[in-house]
Amino acid sequence: MSRIGKLPVSIPAGVQVKMDKNTVTVKGKLGEITQKLDSSISVEVKDNEVILGRPTDQKRHKSLHGLSRALINNMVIGVSTGFTAKLEFVGVGYKVTSTGQLLDMHLGFSHNILMEIPAEVKISADTQKRANPILTLTSVDKQLLGHVIAKIRSFRKPEPYKGKGIKFVGEELRRKQGKMAAAK
Numbered sequence: 001m002s003r004i005g006k007l008p009v010s011i012p013a014g015v016q017v018k019m020d021k022n023t024v025t026v027k028g029k030l031g032e033i034t035q036k037l038d039s040s041i042s043v044e045v046k047d048n049e050v051i052l053g054r055p056t057d058q059k060r061h062k063s064l065h066g067l068s069r070a071l072i073n074n075m076v077i078g079v080s081t082g083f084t085a086k087l088e089f090v091g092v093g094y095k096v097t098s099t100g101q102l103l104d105m106h107l108g109f110s111h112n113i114l115m116e117i118p119a120e121v122k123i124s125a126d127t128q129k130r131a132n133p134i135l136t137l138t139s140v141d142k143q144l145l146g147h148v149i150a151k152i153r154s155f156r157k158p159e160p161y162k163g164k165g166i167k168f169v170g171e172e173l174r175r176k177q178g179k180m181a182a183a184k
Contacts, residue, residue, distance in 0.1 A: 012076070015028040021039075026078075030078070032079065033079060035072070078139070086169040087134070088134050089107070098124060105155065115151070122139065
């Protein structure tokens with residue numbers, strides 16, 4: 001058995017899981033998420049638990065077994081508590097503002113970067129004096145949240161010499177020393 005796939009997913013109070021052919025729908029207090037799974041993976045809901053099974057021990061079925069269980073678990077966590085990520089903009093003159101679902105970023109280029117954020121992701125920008133701007137992203141869909149974060153970070157990846165760029169709050173960057181004068 002797959003180590004992850006064989007674990008049952010516990011369903012907290014207030015969350016409903018419905019299975020229709022190979023589509024799983026999870027509904028909770030924060031929203032509703034639908035995910036299509038592979039038809040070879042069997043999903044069964046009983047006693048406030050979701051139990052997944054696979055037909056054979058082929059490598060493909062083993063990997064789909066663990067993947068499907070992880071997707072359903074993330075859906076259950078998302079609709080019950082949600083996912084939050086905080087990004088810090090480190091650099092002189094780096095700014096971020098949000099108006100509705102439009103993100104306006106000043107990242108040291110000759111122009112601003114405007115990005116439309118999907119409606120499922122809630123954003124808020126916090127700018128204080130003498131502190132780096134912090135962008136908070138919240139969503140019930142972990143996949144979508146990760147995709148949006150990756151896109152935002154791709155505009156200015158954290159660089160190893162001065163530590164400038166867009167990084168997670170509390171992320172430790174591996175720093176390099178840089179140039180040294182020739183010792184004679």
